[in-house]
Amino acid sequence: MQAFMKTCTALALILSFTAHAGAQIKEIGKAEGQVTIVAWPGYIERGETDKNFDWVTKFEQASGCKVNVKTANTSDEMVALMNEGGFDLVTASGDASLRLVAGKRVQPINVDLIKSWPNVDDRLKNAPWHTVDGVHYGVPYMWGPNVLMYNTNVFKEAPTSWKVVFEPMDLPDGKPNAGRVQAYDGPIHIADAAQYLMAHKPELGIKSPYELNEDQYKAALDLLREQRKLVGRYWHDAFIQIDDFKNEGVVASGSWPFQVNLLKGEKQPVGSTFPEEGVTGWADTTMMSVDSANPNCAYMWMEHTLSSNLQSDLSVWFGANPSVPAACTDGSGQQTKEGCSANGFDNFDKVHFWTTPTTKCASQNDACVPYYRWVSDYIGVIGGR
Amino acid sequence: MSTSAAIASTSAVLPRRGGVLNALSDAFWRNPRLLLFLMLAPPVLWLGVVYLGSLFALLLQSFFSIDEFSGLINREFTLKTYGELLLPSNMDIMIRTVVMAASVTIASAIVAFPIAYFAARYARGKWKALFYLGVMLPLWSSYLVKVYAWKLILAKEGILTWALDKLHLTWLLDAWLSLPVVGGNSLSVSFTGTFIVFVYVWLPFMILPIQAALERVPGNLIEASADLGASPAQTFRNVLFPLALPGIIAGSIFTFSLTLGDYIIPQIIGNSQYFIGQAVYSLQGTAGNIPLAAAFTVVPIVVMGIYLWMARRMGAFDAL
Numbered sequence: 290m291q292a293f294m295k296t297c298t299a300l301a302l303i304l305s306f307t308a309h310a311g312a313q314i315k316e317i318g319k320a321e322g323q324v325t326i327v328a329w330p331g332y333i334e335r336g337e338t339d340k341n342f343d344w345v346t347k348f349e350q351a352s353g354c355k356v357n358v359k360t361a362n363t364s365d366e367m368v369a370l371m372n373e374g375g376f377d378l379v380t381a382s383g384d385a386s387l388r389l390v391a392g393k394r395v396q397p398i399n400v401d402l403i404k405s406w407p408n409v410d411d412r413l414k415n416a417p418w419h420t421v422d423g424v425h426y427g428v429p430y431m432w433g434p435n436v437l438m439y440n441t442n443v444f445k446e447a448p449t450s451w452k453v454v455f456e457p458m459d460l461p462d463g464k465p466n467a468g469r470v471q472a473y474d475g476p477i478h479i480a481d482a483a484q485y486l487m488a489h490k491p492e493l494g495i496k497s498p499y500e501l502n503e504d505q506y507k508a509a510l511d512l513l514r515e516q517r518k519l520v521g522r523y524w525h526d527a528f529i530q531i532d533d534f535k536n537e538g539v540v541a542s543g544s545w546p547f548q549v550n551l552l553k554g555e556k557q558p559v560g561s562t563f564p565e566e567g568v569t570g571w572a573d574t575t576m577m578s579v580d581s582a583n584p585n586c587a588y589m590w591m592e593h594t595l596s597s598n599l600q601s602d603l604s605v606w607f608g609a610n611p612s613v614p615a616a617c618t619d620g621s622g623q624q625t626k627e628g629c630s631a632n633g634f635d636n637f638d639k640v641h642f643w644t645t646p647t648t649k650c651a652s653q654n655d656a657c658v659p660y661y662r663w664v665s666d667y668i669g670v671i672g673g674r
Numbered sequence: 675m676s677t678s679a680a681i682a683s684t685s686a687v688l689p690r691r692g693g694v695l696n697a698l699s700d701a702f703w704r705n706p707r708l709l710l711f712l713m714l715a716p717p718v719l720w721l722g723v724v725y726l727g728s729l730f731a732l733l734l735q736s737f738f739s740i741d742e743f744s745g746l747i748n749r750e751f752t753l754k755t756y757g758e759l760l761l762p763s764n765m766d767i768m769i770r771t772v773v774m775a776a777s778v779t780i781a782s783a784i785v786a787f788p789i790a791y792f793a794a795r796y797a798r799g800k801w802k803a804l805f806y807l808g809v810m811l812p813l814w815s816s817y818l819v820k821v822y823a824w825k826l827i828l829a830k831e832g833i834l835t836w837a838l839d840k841l842h843l844t845w846l847l848d849a850w851l852s853l854p855v856v857g858g859n860s861l862s863v864s865f866t867g868t869f870i871v872f873v874y875v876w877l878p879f880m881i882l883p884i885q886a887a888l889e890r891v892p893g894n895l896i897e898a899s900a901d902l903g904a905s906p907a908q909t910f911r912n913v914l915f916p917l918a919l920p921g922i923i924a925g926s927i928f929t930f931s932l933t934l935g936d937y938i939i940p941q942i943i944g945n946s947q948y949f950i951g952q953a954v955y956s957l958q959g960t961a962g963n964i965p966l967a968a969a970f971t972v973v974p975i976v977v978m979g980i981y982l983w984m985a986r987r988m989g990a991f992d993a994l
Contacts, residue, residue, distance in 0.1 A: 669763030
């Protein structure tokens, strides 16, 4: 009986999906009563973690759409959930967004229906991670850089180059950097090495840190092998890195503004900087499922993400940057101009945003090393090979 | 008097009882095999479909390969993926994991034996209760909390370093940490740290089987050995140890297999070098290299297969 009920529900769902499939809506109708969002942890807060951070309650009251959140911890999980169906929106990062577009899991967005679209940062409006052939597949949500975090007791002046974490040297306090620096425990860190080489070995001809041919890739791995000798432990969990800065004597590492803000909040002697080589970063987009059952509420939520206290408060909460520049200064939430600058708002041009490396790449004649090899080779590098 | 009258009034063949449940009960009584079938069907289905089925799906995946160019899975039978396992960096991971599992097992056995011996021979009454509580208590708190606590204990500026500093023993720690392989910047970023935490976390699984085995060793055998003039060392070697061996091996199956599969501890404590579990985790993720991840998971299955076969020969399962 239960199985029969399940089949019925599934059939009903499929029918309701097909009814909406593929149709880009022309106008926002009546609220359906709910909207279901796949999001990163901490992205959609209703004041339950900290009562000062709430950007859901008011939306629910005003629109009549109940917000359901399903958190996902990796981009792969997000893609898998969207493939499964049953969700209206997803906050997709750059390595997931194009996969979703290519897999036809998300639908084009009619930006004319989103009143606050003109307020979106011009630098993000046509970003290649959500705009394909001039068609918008989403609304920018948040972005953030991977900054260089350092200990202010050791560095009286901010380090100007990523050199401190890539090459053996003495730090300003006269002691070597070996054992006192960290690097990210994920294959995408190869891009950080490539970015360093882009500035220091121009003869390699690297155009983008995510598009590396065999020679460039090999050079990046060689640099990382040298770095292995300097790094005691690689970081993958923000709170472990925070602990390592406090208890493990780590003084410099690539990091997120999130950790920097938390450590500063604990009155720890840390600072962060954008080194001269530039930084890598991430940018997330709210995208709408191709078979969204609640398109009206979905559009209302997308408008809400741009026009409410969300951009301002979330950028404080997450240590990120709003997609609406006004949110830094208009007092809609707790963010300030200084806060945005600390999170790297003015350094957009220095950021190489994360995309998944594939063999197809414009800058190296479609002969790039794909991501799955980044994974296995980075495991080797960490293992000392 | 009235009961005998009641019995006398009914015939030997009772009338059929009414109701669905009673009818069912009668059917089971007449057909014992039906009952057996119904009782066995769910566990057999579980074991056959859910457990073995997924295991075979996994094995099947390991015979596929990933296309070098596009990164897509090539669903044709090949041994190429197993060939990749033999690459030096992948061999490193397997050797590292097996060596760690073996050393954790040996150390756990050495630490657990005296504790288990005390509990089996000397502890009585409330001491016995205290022993069980002491051994089980760590299992009641979350595994993650324990590991994070150890991170703080072992950190460069942590409790252990502080204590050694007060005891003027910092030189000892520094000397140990300067050793290759087991050393590092601090205990929490060295294999020594990973090893200590593994031993701590899996120790209860070693103590309990050894204690059970020791309790079954008759006390008069030990006394007889002493009466016949054996030294305590000889008694241990020739009487106690061989009789406790099945328990030690049973415990070692737990510690060995648990260490072999763990991927949380080496992520938090250690120098970030991968263990098999971590390799599987990162290969099946964004990399989408499920064939290699599956091939990696076959390694612990094979290692444990050999281990269990050896354990059986040593008599670890005789008591089951």
